Amino acid sequence: MSTAPENERDMLAAEHALGVLDGSERAEAQRLEADDADFASLVSEWNERFAPLLDQIAPVTPDAQLWDRINSALDKEGGRASNVHSLTRRVTMWRTYSAAISAVAAALLLVVAIDTFRPTPAPQPQQPQPQRQPVLVANVAAEDRSAAFVVSYDPMDRTMLVSPAVATPAPGHDHELWLIPASGTPQSLGLVASTSPHRLPVPEQLQANFRRDATIAISVEPVGGSPTGQPTGAVVATGKLVAV
Amino acid sequence: MQEAYINVWQKAAGFDPARSSPITWLAALARNKAIDRLRARGSRPSEPLGDDALAIADPSASASERLESAEEGRLLARCIAELEERQATPIRQAFFGGATYAELATREGVPLGTMKSWVRRGLLRLKECLQR
Numbered sequence: 001m002s003t004a005p006e007n008e009r010d011m012l013a014a015e016h017a018l019g020v021l022d023g024s025e026r027a028e029a030q031r032l033e034a035d036d037a038d039f040a041s042l043v044s045e046w047n048e049r050f051a052p053l054l055d056q057i058a059p060v061t062p063d064a065q066l067w068d069r070i071n072s073a074l075d076k077e078g079g080r081a082s083n084v085h086s087l088t089r090r091v092t093m094w095r096t097y098s099a100a101i102s103a104v105a106a107a108l109l110l111v112v113a114i115d116t117f118r119p120t121p122a123p124q125p126q127q128p129q130p131q132r133q134p135v136l137v138a139n140v141a142a143e144d145r146s147a148a149f150v151v152s153y154d155p156m157d158r159t160m161l162v163s164p165a166v167a168t169p170a171p172g173h174d175h176e177l178w179l180i181p182a183s184g185t186p187q188s189l190g191l192v193a194s195t196s197p198h199r200l201p202v203p204e205q206l207q208a209n210f211r212r213d214a215t216i217a218i219s220v221e222p223v224g225g226s227p228t229g230q231p232t233g234a235v236v237a238t239g240k241l242v243a244v
Numbered sequence: 245m246q247e248a249y250i251n252v253w254q255k256a257a258g259f260d261p262a263r264s265s266p267i268t269w270l271a272a273l274a275r276n277k278a279i280d281r282l283r284a285r286g287s288r289p290s291e292p293l294g295d296d297a298l299a300i301a302d303p304s305a306s307a308s309e310r311l312e313s314a315e316e317g318r319l320l321a322r323c324i325a326e327l328e329e330r331q332a333t334p335i336r337q338a339f340f341g342g343a344t345y346a347e348l349a350t351r352e353g354v355p356l357g358t359m360k361s362w363v364r365r366g367l368l369r370l371k372e373c374l375q376r
Contacts, residue, residue: 007368014367017272018335019279022344026283047272049374052317053339054271 010042017046134243138216141165142237147175147218149192149237153202153210160189160210163197173220178231179206180215180238191225192218214241282342323373331366334359 015021016029032039133155141148148165162177169175177189187206202210219226220233324332334348343351349359 010371011364011367014371015363018338018363018367019275019342020334020338020345020348020363022283022346026279043272044269047268049320049371050339051268051271052320055317 009039013039013042014046017043017050136210136212136241136243138239138241140216140218140237140239147236149216149218149239151177151216151239153241155207155210158202158204158207159199160202161197161199162192164192164195167192167195169220172223173233174223174225175218175236176221176225176231178217178219178235179209180217181209181211182213184209186217186231188226188229189216191221210241212241212243215239216241279342283344319374323370326373327366327369328362331362331369334363335366335370338363 012021012025012029012032016026016033021029029043033043034040135155136153138151140151147167149167150163150165151160152163153160167175175192177192178186179189180186187209189202189206190200193200215238217231217235217238219231219235221231222233226232324335327335330352334343334352337343337348337351345356345359345363348363349356352359354362
């Protein structure tokens, strides 16, 4: 079938977004997408057209160590990068995306479906870097996927962003967030207020406890929260804070 | 999966909010990474997931976002249903199973050019249908 040149480009963009190209054709489409803003726009338009299909892919919760491995890999990246400004920009973008990340886990099923999980070597212990105030992120997920949250803490504005991916406590119950320092007792961070991503202020006396290796936990409590100040119901999910 | 997340980090500076939504952009990056893996391994892709996969709405999306995405999903499903089966099936298998033109042509027992022509016709009709 013959098509006009502009249609030919749009078709190449469509085939690339669909993922049906191989070998030199795929390489050429990737090169165009990187170098040619008009072509990249065409690909984006096709990605948007196909986007509803992603809803047909069942979501998966990544395993709890994933953040640690990513963090370790990114620290190595950071060691090579010299452009502090661009890194700062990326951190800003990352903050914005932490809200969307749990949703994209659905799309990652494809990766899981075709790639058997291979554990990577344990990350090297990191030297503490007192100068930096990194954003901390915890992937708080239950093994049985009954609850999954991404909690991020931004030391710049001392708030945390709670992004529930799966969050439905039993009727008559609330989900309560806890901060568990490396050595210490759980401290309440308040109730999960919504099933949408939301920002919560962190009380001043708790801010110092937001450090790498502290744990964020979610427990099921009576409506209104734990009456004792300590978790009284089942802890349904935990996750360690890592710096990004 | 780790690679996909790291890829997000590396490419975050290139994201243009005017061109696409963050979730679609992230999903496209993840799919691209997965397809690169598939092609590098040179093995056959997993079986298509499409018809068996559960349709689960993103619970973190707001009600209005969910309504809108349900509306878009219905429109896309209707447009795919309007395609001929020989156009719709390879499109689904490419999207969900990561199949290449060569693999699709082998599966259907048709020449490569024929398969390309079917898929391209299908994609064109899909675009026209979504614009109506």
